[in-house]
Amino acid sequence: MKKRPDKLTGKRERTAIYGTGKRYRVKGIPGIQDRSFHTSEDAKQWLASAKTDSSRGEFVDPRKGEILVADYIAEYWWAGRSDEPSTADPMRSRIWNHIIPLVGDYALREIDASALRTFKAALLTRVEESTAEVIWGHLSSILGSAVDDQRLLRNPMKAKNSVKPPRAIDSKAKAWSREVVDAVRAELQDRYQIAVDLGIGLGLRQGEAFGLAEEDFDFAAGVVHIRRQLRWDIKGRPYFSLPKGRKTREVPLPANLALRARAHFRRFPSTSCTLPWRNPEAPTTALEERQRKPITVELILTSSHGNRIYYRTWNDRSWKRALAAAGLIKPVGEKVRHDGNRVRRVLLYAAPREDMFHVLRHTYASVQLEAGESVVSLSKWLGHSTPKVTLDHYAHFMPGAGQRGIAAMDAWLRDPSRPKVPEKSLLACRAAHLPPNMQVKGIVQQGTDMSVKYKETARGGLAVNIIEC
Structure with missing residues (x-):
C-alpha cells in the first residue's frame, strides 16, 4: 500500500507488489529469531515444529546455516583457535589450500552426502590418502564447531554413513639393524654422531634431540629429562616448546650412552641459545609476554658455526648424505648454487620418510620390546598418551608376535x-x-x-x- 492516500478518494492505493510479501510472522519463542511466511498454514506448521525442537533443545534456525564455509572458517572457527605455530602453520596451509578451494563456496547447510562425496573425490586427486585423512579431520572439526554454534543440527560428516573418510594404507613402523645404524652414524660428522645415539638410546624425536641441554642429563640418577623441543614456524623462526603432547618425561640413561655423552661434552662444548617460548610472534598483551618469555638453553647439538640446528638444512646436507654414503639412497639430481664468484653443485636426494631421523625412535622401541620390556614402561619413555598408542605402532616388534595364534589354529585343524x-x-x-x-x-x-x-x-x-x- 502507498503511504499517502489518494487526494480524490482519500484511500491508500495498492502498489505493484501488493500481496507478494510475507504477511504472516511468528515471534515470541524464547531463543528463536522471528520469521515471516507467505501463508498462515506455513507459519503454523513452522511454529509447531520450532516449539517441539526448542523444548528438546534441538532447534537450529536454518538461516544461521546460510553462511559460506569459507566465511565461517575465517570469521569464527580459525579466529577462535590458539594453536602453537608447529600445529597452526601446517593446519592453516591444508585448510586454505584444499578445504576452502573445494567447499568454501558452499553454505554450511548445503554440506550433504553428495557434497562430501564430491569433496573426497577431488581431494584424492590433489594429495595422498594419508594427507587426505588429516584434511578430512579438519573439515569434520569445522562442521562440529558449527553444530556447537547452533548453525547446524548435526555434523554431516558423522551422520552420513554412506560417505566413508579416506584412510591411509596401514604401514608398519620400520626399524634399522645394528649394522645400518652404525653405518649411518659413521658417515655423519663427528659433532652430529651423538644425534644418532640420542635417537637410538633414548627414543627421542628430532626436535627433542636438537633441543636437549647438558643440564637435562642426570648421570647420578641415570635418567635424561626431556623438557623441551626445538621448533621452527612456517616463516623459519626458531622457538622452544614443550615436547609433543605437552608432556615432559624421564627416560633411563644407558651406561654406554652416558659414556658417549660425556665424551661429546668434552669434545664439543655446549652452546648457549636464547629463544622465545611457545611462539616466536611478538607478544601483544602482558599475558602473552609472560607466556612467550625467552629462555636460555645450553644446547649439546649445534652446527659447525655454533648455531642452533635448522632441521631442513641438517636433513638435506648431513642426514641424507649419510644415508647415501651408507648405500640406503641414491642421488636424484643436483642443484647449482652461486656463492659470489664460486659455483657449487649440490647433489639432491629423495629419501623416503621411513628412513628419516624418526626411524631411530622406531628402532629404540623395537629393541626394547624384543628384549621383553613392558609396554607400559616403553609408552612412558616414548611420551605416548596411552600404552594403546604404543601397541598400535609397535606391536609387530614384540617377540613371537602372531605365533601363538598360528599354533592355536594348527591345533584346531589337527586331524x-x-x-x-x-x-x-x-x-x-x-x-x-x-x-x-x-x-x-x-x-x-x-x-x-x-x-x-x-x-x-x-x-x-x-x-x-x-x-x-
Whole structure:
C-alpha cells in the first residue's frame, strides 16, 4: 500500500507488489529469531515444529546455516583457535589450500552426502590418502564447531554413513639393524654422531634431540629429562616448546650412552641459545609476554658455526648424505648454487620418510620390546598418551608376535585320527611312516585309546608318570 492516500478518494492505493510479501510472522519463542511466511498454514506448521525442537533443545534456525564455509572458517572457527605455530602453520596451509578451494563456496547447510562425496573425490586427486585423512579431520572439526554454534543440527560428516573418510594404507613402523645404524652414524660428522645415539638410546624425536641441554642429563640418577623441543614456524623462526603432547618425561640413561655423552661434552662444548617460548610472534598483551618469555638453553647439538640446528638444512646436507654414503639412497639430481664468484653443485636426494631421523625412535622401541620390556614402561619413555598408542605402532616388534595364534589354529585343524604324541618324540616319527599292515594298524588303534602322560627329564628324555587304560 502507498503511504499517502489518494487526494480524490482519500484511500491508500495498492502498489505493484501488493500481496507478494510475507504477511504472516511468528515471534515470541524464547531463543528463536522471528520469521515471516507467505501463508498462515506455513507459519503454523513452522511454529509447531520450532516449539517441539526448542523444548528438546534441538532447534537450529536454518538461516544461521546460510553462511559460506569459507566465511565461517575465517570469521569464527580459525579466529577462535590458539594453536602453537608447529600445529597452526601446517593446519592453516591444508585448510586454505584444499578445504576452502573445494567447499568454501558452499553454505554450511548445503554440506550433504553428495557434497562430501564430491569433496573426497577431488581431494584424492590433489594429495595422498594419508594427507587426505588429516584434511578430512579438519573439515569434520569445522562442521562440529558449527553444530556447537547452533548453525547446524548435526555434523554431516558423522551422520552420513554412506560417505566413508579416506584412510591411509596401514604401514608398519620400520626399524634399522645394528649394522645400518652404525653405518649411518659413521658417515655423519663427528659433532652430529651423538644425534644418532640420542635417537637410538633414548627414543627421542628430532626436535627433542636438537633441543636437549647438558643440564637435562642426570648421570647420578641415570635418567635424561626431556623438557623441551626445538621448533621452527612456517616463516623459519626458531622457538622452544614443550615436547609433543605437552608432556615432559624421564627416560633411563644407558651406561654406554652416558659414556658417549660425556665424551661429546668434552669434545664439543655446549652452546648457549636464547629463544622465545611457545611462539616466536611478538607478544601483544602482558599475558602473552609472560607466556612467550625467552629462555636460555645450553644446547649439546649445534652446527659447525655454533648455531642452533635448522632441521631442513641438517636433513638435506648431513642426514641424507649419510644415508647415501651408507648405500640406503641414491642421488636424484643436483642443484647449482652461486656463492659470489664460486659455483657449487649440490647433489639432491629423495629419501623416503621411513628412513628419516624418526626411524631411530622406531628402532629404540623395537629393541626394547624384543628384549621383553613392558609396554607400559616403553609408552612412558616414548611420551605416548596411552600404552594403546604404543601397541598400535609397535606391536609387530614384540617377540613371537602372531605365533601363538598360528599354533592355536594348527591345533584346531589337527586331524583327530592322528595320535596325540609329542612333536619330537620317537612315536611321532614312527607313526608318520607306519606300513599299511592290518595287524600294525590294530596295535596303533589300541594305542590311540591309551592316554600317556609324561614329562621331559633334565637330559632331554621322557619319563612316564601315569598310564591310564
